[in-house]
Amino acid sequence: MTYTPRAVAGMLGIAPTTLRTWDQRYGLGPSERTEGGHRRYDEADVDVLRRMVVLIGQGVSPASAAVLARQEPATRTSAPIGADKALKAQRGFLTAAKRLDEPLMLDLAAKLLADHGVVSVWESVFVPCLVELGELIADRGSGVEIEHMASGSVLQALREVPRANGPGVLAALLACAPEEQHVLALEALGAALSEQGGQWRSLGARVPPEALCDAVVRLRPSVVLVWAHRADLAELVPLAELGRRTTALVAVAGPGWAGMTLPSSVRRPAGLAEAVELVMSRV
Incomplete structure (x- = not known):
């Protein structure tokens, strides 16, 4: 799949003129062009540009960021605990x-x-x-x-796990069900996403249905995930309305969803690792 400059700029939250500047100054241009000479970015090009955006957001100069962005992201040296x-x-x-x-x-x-x-x-x-x-x-x-x-x-x-800063794709919007006050699992998901370089926002506890829908429309995340630890709280989440108002992937998590019949489009990751994989696969 390839993307136009305007589409890439929208994905990264930057101006199309910025893409042109990065191409001219640092060689971070598209790998392909159409027969008519129009620029087309492939997935690898977008990954490089995404790293460029994150690095600049962290205070790295554009010239240095361009060099680092071309390098493959460093893998974590941490090992699972025995x-x-x-x-x-x-x-x-x-x-x-x-x-x-x-x-x-x-x-x-x-x-x-x-x-x-x-x-x-x-x-x-x-x-x-x-x-x-x-x-x-x-x-x-x-x-x-x-x-x-x-x-x-x-x-x-x-x-205290460092978060990715600066413009870029919002990987996930995290929220608790209405009247749900347990936020710790959402914070764990956010921290795990930060380790992977994913940007996320959290609305925290007790999010009213309309506020959740409004935030999803405004922020346009790749994934919106709602946590509930009891079924009576999960039932208050406006899943149908979310499906109508956003193109984001809707996911749910927490024991409150166990045994509930969900719309076919709604995903329910089994645990933290699966939730992280689900979100990062959409970035």
């Missing part, structure tokens, strides 16, 4: 949580994320710890302060 290390990390994080030692929790969370990445740490450490703390509260009838501080520490660590 089972033994995950159990050790869980014990350390839970011990810090029960002591209300927020600085230690933040330090442990930051190091784990840097070494092993968001998806691996979320699934192998953070979720098991938060589940165990929830069960502790249910069994003892106390300990809410422990769970709150642990959740807050995880949230802060996730929000």
Whole structure:
């Protein structure tokens, strides 16, 4: 598939004249031309230009960004956390949580994320710890302060994962169902997308149906994903209206959607890794 300069400019959120300048000054032009001499960009050209946009947004000079943009993006050096290390990390994080030692929790969370990445740490450490703390509260009838501080520490660590800045394709718009107040899983998805260079925005908790529809129309994301942890909250999400008002891929996540009949166009990723793959495949 190839794209016209105007289409590429729209995809990247830049002016067509900027594309022409980058072609003339830095050689970041299209790989193909029609018989009539019209420029046509292929997928590889667009990937290079997308990296150019991100690098400039991060403060890199255009000339340096052009050199870096031609290079393949660096692969992460972090490795998934092993089972033994995950159990050790869980014990350390839970011990810090029960002591209300927020600085230690933040330090442990930051190091784990840097070494092993968001998806691996979320699934192998953070979720098991938060589940165990929830069960502790249910069994003892106390300990809410422990769970709150642990959740807050995880949230802060996730929000410190560097985000892609500058103009470019908005990969995902994330939102909670109306009256849904649990945002931590959405923050984990956002942080995981940031690791992959994906741009995203979050509307946070308790998003009214009309506000969600308006934001999707205004922001034009590639994917809109809505989280719900209970079925009664999921039922309030305007899936049909979203389908009418946007060309974005609509996806849902969270236990609230289990067993619900969804429109054929709506996707439901099974977990965090699948959600990240779904979003990044549309960028």
